[in-house]
Amino acid sequence: MTYREGRCDANCAFCPQARESTSSSDRLSRISWPDFAYPEVKAEYSVLPSFSRICIQSLNYPNVIDDVLFLVQEIRSVTDTPLSVSIHPLTKSNLQKLRDAGVTNIGIAFDACTQELFDKVKGKSRGSSYRWGLHEKALNDALDVFGIGRVTTHLMIGLGETEAEAVEFLFKMKELGVSVGLFAFTAIRGTALEKGEGPDLGSYRRVQVIRHLLHRDAIEWNDLHFINEEVRLKPPESELREYLSSGVAFQVSGCAGCNRPFYNERPSGTMYNFPCPLSEEEVQISINESGLWP
Ligand code: SF4
Numbered sequence: 001m002t003y004r005e006g007r008c009d010a011n012c013a014f015c016p017q018a019r020e021s022t023s024s025s026d027r028l029s030r031i032s033w034p035d036f037a038y039p040e041v042k043a044e045y046s047v048l049p050s051f052s053r054i055c056i057q058s059l060n061y062p063n064v065i066d067d068v069l070f071l072v073q074e075i076r077s078v079t080d081t082p083l084s085v086s087i088h089p090l091t092k093s094n095l096q097k098l099r100d101a102g103v104t105n106i107g108i109a110f111d112a113c114t115q116e117l118f119d120k121v122k123g124k125s126r127g128s129s130y131r132w133g134l135h136e137k138a139l140n141d142a143l144d145v146f147g148i149g150r151v152t153t154h155l156m157i158g159l160g161e162t163e164a165e166a167v168e169f170l171f172k173m174k175e176l177g178v179s180v181g182l183f184a185f186t187a188i189r190g191t192a193l194e195k196g197e198g199p200d201l202g203s204y205r206r207v208q209v210i211r212h213l214l215h216r217d218a219i220e221w222n223d224l225h226f227i228n229e230e231v232r233l234k235p236p237e238s239e240l241r242e243y244l245s246s247g248v249a250f251q252v253s254g255c256a257g258c259n260r261p262f263y264n265e266r267p268s269g270t271m272y273n274f275p276c277p278l279s280e281e282e283v284q285i286s287i288n289e290s291g292l293w294p
Contacts, residue, residue, distance in 0.1 A: 001028060001057040002067050003035045008059040010088065010130060012111065012122040013192035014156065014185060017059055019127075023190030028057065029263050030186050048079045052257030055084040065094050069101050076102040084152075084255045088130070089138030095145040105255045106142045107181070109154035110135055113161045113169035121159055121193075139178050148177035152254055157207055158185030158199030162229040166207050171221055174214050181254030182211055184264040184272035198264075204272055205250070205290035206231050212249030213240065230291075237293045247278030250286040 007025060008017040016023030026032045048054060056071055058064050068085055075083060085098055086107040098106065112118040115132040123130045135153075142151045153173060157166055173180050184204055187196045210231060213219040223234050233240060243249075252260045252273045261275035278286065287293075 001033045002059050002064055002071075004059060004061050004064075008061065010060045010122065011126040011128045013126060014111070014121065014159070014188070014196075016188045016191055018191065021191050023188055027188060029183075030188060030266075031263055042074065045075070045078045048075065049081055051081055053082045053084060053255055054079075055086060055255070055258065058085065058087045060088045065090065065097070069097060072098065072101040072103055082255070082257060084258070086152075086154075089134050090141075092141040092145065095138075095142055099145050103146075105150045105152060106146050107152040107154065107254070108135060108138050108142060110169075111154055111156045111183075112159050113155055113166050117159055117161055117165075126192075139176065143177055149179070151177070152179050152181055154181045154183055154254075155207075156183040156185050157204050158196070159193075163203050163206060163231055164226050164229045167210050167224065167231050170207070170211050170214055179215065179254075180211055181252075181258075182208060182273065186264045198270065198272070201270055201272070201289055202291045203230070205286060206292060208249050208253075209233075209240075209244060209287075209290050209292065211253060213243055216243055218243050233292060241287065241293075244287055245283060247274070247283040247286065250274050250278060250283070251276070 007019050007021065008015070009019060011019040015021065016027035024032070026034055054075060056068055058068050068087065072083065082104045083102060084105040084107060085103050086109065089108055095106065110118065112121050118132045119125050122128055123132065139151060139153060155166065155169060170180055184199050185196060186198060187194055218240070219233065219235065225232050225234060252258060252275055254260070259275045260273070264272050274282070
């Protein structure tokens with residue numbers, strides 16, 4: 001994660017890095033990111049090739065693109081490991097600069113699944129320059145520059161959306177060619193949403209299932225129906241269970257190779273996103289938690 005004195009210029013209601021947050025400034029979600037001078041970081045670069053993926057998470061501040069480009073060039077001088085950048089909406093020419101420097105995947109986070117919710121938690125109502133339409137444009141530009149399969153967004157469940165809205169968002173992103181990394185809302189002290197609660201686990205499991213089946217091209221919109229805003233599936237249970245039997249649906253999602261351990265969950269708490277392959281028993285429990293086939 002990039003570092004600056006102070007906080008991010010954006011003001012996302014759930015984020016410890018937000019401009020108006022009073023959280024400990026080394027946090028992102030529930031993880032602490034201690035700051036190191038760059039030479040200390042570079043001294044450890046020999047470990048980079050052992051990772052499946054490297055990800056640079058950037059805050060929003062003037063000229064952050066220069067910091068990110070510097071890091072990308074430095075990393076590329078030692079390894080060709082897949083390299084993701086998670087960043088705010090950029091101009092197409094800056095997206096191209098990242099691509100030319102060796103970034104393989106780009107993430108631009110919507111976080112909220114409807115325009116109204118977006119404005120409320122990270123846009124206009126938060127005094128931030130983020131706008132739904134600008135995020136949409138940036139994702140489209142990113143698709144032009146990086147191509148389908150290399151552009152990701154984030155969807156956070158538990159911000160006040162309905163399950164149906166979350167599922168509609170997944171289909172919209174699928175149609176655009178953008179893959180979705182799922183996050184469970186995590187209340188962090190000092191943020192505007194510090195008193196919030198994590199999402200209902202059954203609902204989270206169903207959204208995970210839909211995300212996974214969509215990613216595998218196993219369902220279409222007509223395969224869904226909704227009961228009181230909760231999603232249900234029409235195709236035969238046996239067929240869909242087969243797609244879920246690997247447990248991948250319930251693991252951390254986003255770019256290939258990312259496991260983001262315990263980002264939203266305490267190791268002893270509700271395991272919204274498993275950071276490693278699930279045991280057969282965990283797969284069965286997770287499918288049951290979805291409540292799709294009582
Ligand atoms: S842009 Fe990212 S780092 Fe900045 S406040 Fe929003 S979520 Fe936090």
